[in-house]
Every structure is written in C-alpha cells, then in structure tokens.
Amino acid sequence: MMEELAKVVEKFAQFELMLEPDAAKLLCKYTQEELELIASLFQNKNVLIVTKTLVEKVMGEVEKSVDEEHGGEEDEEEIEDQSIRKKDVINVVYSMNNLKSTGSYEGFLSYFKSRYSKLVSLISDRISPRPISSLRKIGTSDDVWIAGLVSDKRTTRSGHVIIELEDESGVMPVLIPKNSFDDVNEILPDEMIGVRGHLNGEKRLFIATDVIFPDIPEKRYQKRLTEQNGGYVVLTSDTHVGSIHFLEDAWNRFVRWLNCDVGDAKTKRMARNVSCILVCGDLVDGIGIYPKQETELSIDNIFEQYKALAEYIEDIPAHIKIVMCPGNHDIVRQAEPQPPLSENIQKFFDDRVIFVGNPSLIDVNGTRILMYHGRSLNDLIPTLGLSYERPAEAMCRMLIKRHLAPMYGSTVPIAPEPEDHLVIEEIPDVLHTGHVHVVDYMNYKGVKLINSGAWQSQTEYQKMKNLKPTPAKVPVLDTSSLKIAMLNFK
Numbered sequence: 001m002m003e004e005l006a007k008v009v010e011k012f013a014q015f016e017l018m019l020e021p022d023a024a025k026l027l028c029k030y031t032q033e034e035l036e037l038i039a040s041l042f043q044n045k046n047v048l049i050v051t052k053t054l055v056e057k058v059m060g061e062v063e064k065s066v067d068e069e070h071g072g073e074e075d076e077e078e079i080e081d082q083s084i085r086k087k088d089v090i091n092v093v094y095s096m097n098n099l100k101s102t103g104s105y106e107g108f109l110s111y112f113k114s115r116y117s118k119l120v121s122l123i124s125d126r127i128s129p130r131p132i133s134s135l136r137k138i139g140t141s142d143d144v145w146i147a148g149l150v151s152d153k154r155t156t157r158s159g160h161v162i163i164e165l166e167d168e169s170g171v172m173p174v175l176i177p178k179n180s181f182d183d184v185n186e187i188l189p190d191e192m193i194g195v196r197g198h199l200n201g202e203k204r205l206f207i208a209t210d211v212i213f214p215d216i217p218e219k220r221y222q223k224r225l226t227e228q229n230g231g232y233v234v235l236t237s238d239t240h241v242g243s244i245h246f247l248e249d250a251w252n253r254f255v256r257w258l259n260c261d262v263g264d265a266k267t268k269r270m271a272r273n274v275s276c277i278l279v280c281g282d283l284v285d286g287i288g289i290y291p292k293q294e295t296e297l298s299i300d301n302i303f304e305q306y307k308a309l310a311e312y313i314e315d316i317p318a319h320i321k322i323v324m325c326p327g328n329h330d331i332v333r334q335a336e337p338q339p340p341l342s343e344n345i346q347k348f349f350d351d352r353v354i355f356v357g358n359p360s361l362i363d364v365n366g367t368r369i370l371m372y373h374g375r376s377l378n379d380l381i382p383t384l385g386l387s388y389e390r391p392a393e394a395m396c397r398m399l400i401k402r403h404l405a406p407m408y409g410s411t412v413p414i415a416p417e418p419e420d421h422l423v424i425e426e427i428p429d430v431l432h433t434g435h436v437h438v439v440d441y442m443n444y445k446g447v448k449l450i451n452s453g454a455w456q457s458q459t460e461y462q463k464m465k466n467l468k469p470t471p472a473k474v475p476v477l478d479t480s481s482l483k484i485a486m487l488n489f490k
C-alpha cells in the first residue's frame with residue numbers, strides 16, 4: 001500500500017499537484033497511465049491541493065461518462081446541439097512529410113531496428129522482458145518473460161507451434177504446446193509478442209506458458225472528459241472519382257446535406273456543426289491499378305480525375321476544412337508510409353484542403369484521429385480468418401499489435417524508412433481507415449474504430465472477388481462524446 005501511495009503522490013507532484021492523504025488512498029487503484037490522465041483533469045480545473053471530496057466528485061463524473069459511452073453505442077438520438085462551440089482548431093500532429101527511404105540493405109536493418117525498439121518499449125509497459133542472450137545464464141526451472149519480433153512461425157506435425165523470436169541480443173526458438181494458448185492463430189510474422197516460460201532440459205528451446213501482445217490499456221480516461229470544444233467530424237474515404245461506378249447522385253445528396261438543404265432538424269443541426277471532413281485515401285480511381293480498369297473509367301487521365309474531385313469538393317461549404325490522405329489508387333508512391341499528394345496535384349484544390357500522408361494523426365478540437373488508408377486489411381482479414389464484412393474486427397488487431405501493417409512483405413509494400421512510422425505509438429481516440437469499401441465501426445477499450453466505406457458501387461474486380469461494398473454511408477463523429485451517427489445518402 002505504501003508503495004502505491006508513493007507512486008500516486010509522485011505522479012501528482014509531476015503535475016504540480018498536492019494530495020490530501022485520504023485522496024491519495026482513493027487513487028491507489030489506478031494504473032500510472034490512468035493517474036496521468038486523472039492528474040491532468042485536476043490540472044485543467046486549476047486546483048492546487050486535491051482533497052478527498054474533489055477526487056470523489058471528479059471520479060464520479062469520469063466513471064459516469066465512461067459508462068455512458070459503453071451503454072449507448074451509436075445513436076443519433078443522443079447527439080446534441082453544439083451551436084455554442086468556439087472556433088474549430090484542426091492540427092496535423094504528424095503527417096508523412098519527411099520520408100527518406102532509399103531501399104538499401106542498411107535501410108531494411110534500421111527499419112527493423114526501429115520497429116523492434118518502438119514495439120519493445122510499448123510491450124515493456126506490461127512485462128519486463130529479459131534479453132534472449134541472457135537466457136543461457138538461467139536455470140531450466142526459472143520462469144521468465146522474453147519479447148521480440150516473430151521471425152518465423154510453423155506448426156509441427158503433432159500440432160505444436162514453433163516460433164523464432166528475435167530481440168536485439170539474439171534469436172530463440174519458442175515452443176507453444178498444442179492447445180495451450182487460445183490466441184495462437186493471432187500471432188503474425190514480424191510482429192512483437194511477449195512470451196512467458198522456461199528453457200527445456202538442453203536449454204535450446206523456450207517452452208511458452210503465456211503469450212501477450214503490446215495492446216492498449218483496459219480503460220482510458222480521455223481528453224474529451226475535460227473541457228471539450230465539440231463539433232462533428234465527417235469520416236469518409238474511397239471517393240474513386242474518375243470511375244464509372246462513382247456514385248455522383250449520392251455524393252450530391254451528401255453535399256446538399258452539408259449545405260443544410262436536406263435532412264430532418266436533427267441531421268441539419270449536425271450539418272451546421274461539421275468542423276471538418278476527413279477523406280481517408282483512394283481519392284480518385286487512378287489508372288492501371290487493377291486488371292482491365294480502363295473499361296471502368298469515366299475519366300482516363302489522372303490529372304483530370306483530381307481536377308474533377310477538386311470541383312466536387314468546391315461544392316462543400318467553405319467553412320468546412322477537408323483533410324485528405326492518399327490510398328493505393330492515388331498518384332504517390334505505393335509503398336507505405338505514403339507522403340501527401342504532390343504540389344502539382346494540390347494546386348487544383350482550394351486552400352481549406354489540408355493534404356497529409358498515409359498514415360497521419362489529426363487533432364480536431366482535442367480529439368485525436370489516426371488516419372490510415374487500410375491496405376493491410378488485405379493481409380489481416382484473410383490471415384486471421386476474419387470477414388471483409390467486419391473490417392473493424394481487423395482494425396482492432398492493429399491496436400492489439402500496436403501496428404498498422406504488422407505483416408512485412410505480404411500484400412502491403414512497406415518502404416524501409418529509417419523509422420517505422422506504422423507503429424501506433426500514441427493511442428488515438430479514433431482509428432479511421434477505408435480501402436475495403438465496407439462501412440463498419442466498433443469500440444475497443446475506449447477507442448473508436450471506424451471504416452468509412454466508399455462512394456463507388458461494386459466494380460467488376462470486386463464482383464470477381466465476391467466483395468460487397470456498402471457505399472454512400474457516412475459515419476459522423478461527435479467529438480465531445482465520441483458517439484457515431486451513420487448517415488445514408490444512397
């Protein structure tokens with residue numbers, strides 16, 4: 001107890017806050033990360049000495065708001081008028097403006113070093129792994145944790161799984177006995193895992209008794225619990241302008257809604273309070289992206305496609321900011337991370353359009369949204385046996401693995417940047433993807449996972465692959481409650 005109390009007092013001291021002893025006792029049950037958020041709540045309230053009564057009051061508010069969030073998923077019903085909102089503040093926290101991959105062998109080495117060191121520091125919040133090279137010094141009865149990237153995974157004839165686990169100091173074959181770990185199929189090549197266990201008799205094999213992923217903490221107290229500016233953010237993606245399947249009529253209905261020309265009182269009130277629209281890649285259909293695409297293009301010049309998109313964007317009310325990242329149909333490098341669209345494309349658009357890379361972290365009035373086009377869904381969905389109808393399930397794995405594209409060298413080309421920008425270091429309030437053209441969302445430990453669908457009906461290629469898009473549906477996020485309303489413009 002004394003130790004926990006000291007930790008609480010210390011954490012609050014970092015925020016220049018003093019604690020009444022009884023108040024400190026009440027706070028012992030929270031993790032360091034939670035304490036940080038709680039302390040920041042008090043800091044925002046301008047208190048110096050935190051009393052027991054104050055803690056009870058504030059924690060009451062926090063628990064209530066977390067419960068509400070869990071209770072009422074979706075529902076337009078609960079969306080309130082935000083008309084007293086202050087001016088919108090939209091910040092690009094990071095974008096991919098400074099990419100420097102050279103594709104050299106050294107590049108790959110430093111890329112994997114960065115992937116390892118970022119992820120090992122994340123998993124070290126949960127465990128204290130030992131270096132693999134130090135294992136020879138321990139006895140076979142010692143129970144320890146190790147952590148590293150999965151460099152190989154195979155199943156033996158008798159059904160055990162053997163993983164090569166690699167850290168900075170060495171490689172260790174790890175045996176996961178058959179039926180000992182439910183999530184064994186969730187382990188992907190190149191991702192970070194932590195393994196608990198012991199060495200076998202010859203000390204050549206590590207026998208696993210538990211496996212964990214970096215993951216995110218159980219319950220998060222988010223910034224939105226402090227003073228929030230509010231406002232709505234429209235999440236969309238995959239406009240695919242230039243395709244004969246682009247749903248122009250639906251798009252026009254969407255724009256009319258943004259102009260408050262259609263919809264009931266409630267949705268019009270939302271439209272009035274839209275601060276920005278995030279477009280998560282595949283802005284145009286591009287050219288030569290899939291076999292026989294030319295037979296399905298209405299505009300066969302890529303520059304003309306962007307010009308047409310710019311014209312569609314112009315119909316959106318001028319006060320609404322628009323943030324755009326590229327996808328695999330856009331005219332930037334295919335390898336991820338992708339830089340923002342180049343200057344010679346940006347010039348077609350008006351000033352309120354903000355061009356960012358893929359991925360990017362955007363802060364809208366204090367709500368942090370991680371935008372990633374979502375190409376790795378093509379790896380995660382089939383490998384993990386998930387469904388294209390529920391992309392949010394796969395997005396959930398991105399958070400668990402703390403990586404947007406955990407599998408290296410699969411369908412997603414990944415550039416060997418000196419730094420791995422695809423690691424999810426900061427936990428966002430919202431993870432926003434597109435790419436699979438199916439609208440879906442879910443809540444994972446307080447983070448909203450949203451796949452924002454498309455504006456293109458089924459292509460021949462999708463028909464062949466049996467992919468059924470759900471176009472013209474638009475998730476609208478209330479940034480003060482993180483609730484989502486789904487609007488249908490079909």
Ligand code: FE
Nearest residue numbers: 238282435436
């Ligand atoms: Fe797309």
Ligand code: ZN
Nearest residue numbers: 282327328435
């Ligand atoms: Zn795509």
